[in-house]
Amino acid sequence: MMNSYAGFGRIFLTIVMAMCLRITPWPGFLSGINPDWVLLALIYWAIAVPERVGIFHAWIIGLLTDVLTGRVFGQYALAYSLIIYLCLIMHKRLRQFPLPQQSLFIFSCLLFSQILLFWLKNIQHPTQLHASFWLPVFTGTFCWPLLYTALRRVRLSRRTK
């Protein structure tokens, strides 16, 4: 395959962009619904090029996200590696799914990650739950088709070279 070495650059860049999007301040109420772009990008790459994105990568990126967002160490690392494991197992099936069905899978992934984060947070100190805590899950699901087409273009544009 042609995409044996150069693919890393693209993946890296998109992940960095996702991280930037993750911490971008959106005006007003939009900031509350900012989806987990890093996880979405990771899921895409895990489905598209499973030989390139492993659980270890997901773990490292999760660790960096922990540092970036000032969470307890290992929180995102745990969530990301679990979800990427799931994606890697199912990547062949997921590729066959039409976009709406994929979105459903993404929805459950994001929900799982959010539940895990809440659970870990609650272990450290009891927290009250806002209803808007779950909004990023929905926005993430809605953003998935967009992100999918965008990243697909990124991936295929280099393959045609």
Added chain:
Amino acid sequence: MAIIASVALLITEHRSHRLDSLRATLSVLVDPLKYLVDLPTVLIEQTTESVRSYSTLKKENAQLRDEQFIDKTRLLKFESLEKENIRLRALLENSFKLGEQLLIAELLSINTAPYENIVVVNKGTRFGVHPQQPVLDANGVVGQVFRALPFSSEIMLITDPNHAIPVQVNRNGLLTIAVGSGQLNRLNLPFLPNNADIRPGDLLITSGLGGTFPSGYPVAIVDDFTPMSNKPFVNITATPKAMLDRNRELLIVWSDSSPVSLTTPLSEKPTESPPHDQPAGTGTVGNSLPAASGSARNTPAGINRDDKSAGSGLTHKTPVAEQADTDNDE
């Protein structure tokens, strides 16, 4: 593997501070992103600054000059009051905390956690910032440093649900604790009995208890409330004085956070001016540390240190102690 590693990390981080260095190292990798995301805001700000018209600048200049004039006049009085305060405290054999060093930090306009009132500023451990430092703005207390990384630090605002700040009512000195509500414009005062002497409009200032915040800084103003006679405690809310959602510049404060003891004045004493040193020295010489009494007698050294000893009392203690030793030998 990854799961075990993450769980191990989670547990170690929760139990101890051993991972702080690892976090600092990783943050060097990630912090450029924070600055990158902040870049557009900075650029927009700079462009608006540079295209401002001459008349606006002139107007602003005049306004600032007026403000400075008023502030200066107020400070004239403040100085004499401060000296009087020092004198009175010296009579009471109490130490006076003077001189806090300030560092201006700029907010990075990034959003790390949507449901927590934690902000990121552009000064970190490279500037000597350390956790639990109080953070102020021009109007009042903003919060405290929550985590200091090499190039940035996270600041927990006083309105964070996990934050509580010891305050007192400026009018009558009533002590209580203000707990964050999670909303940027509200603090809760949950620990006041129904018959507490507190009124809407009362100014809450830091009490200095707890040692994190220096005393006397304005925190919030009490909102309207209705006492409920069927409950033992009233739930009073207050509005923070600091512009938590508007300010970009924050002040990080260094103050000597060691507890004030009644009988042994700290070495911050020498920051007093010479004429008032005499009563302080004589008043405390019997039961004070050699350092404090020695420096109080040695007025020239005290004056020279005046500007430096602000805030970094710890580092400047050594010369004072030496001075005191030589004095005692003589």
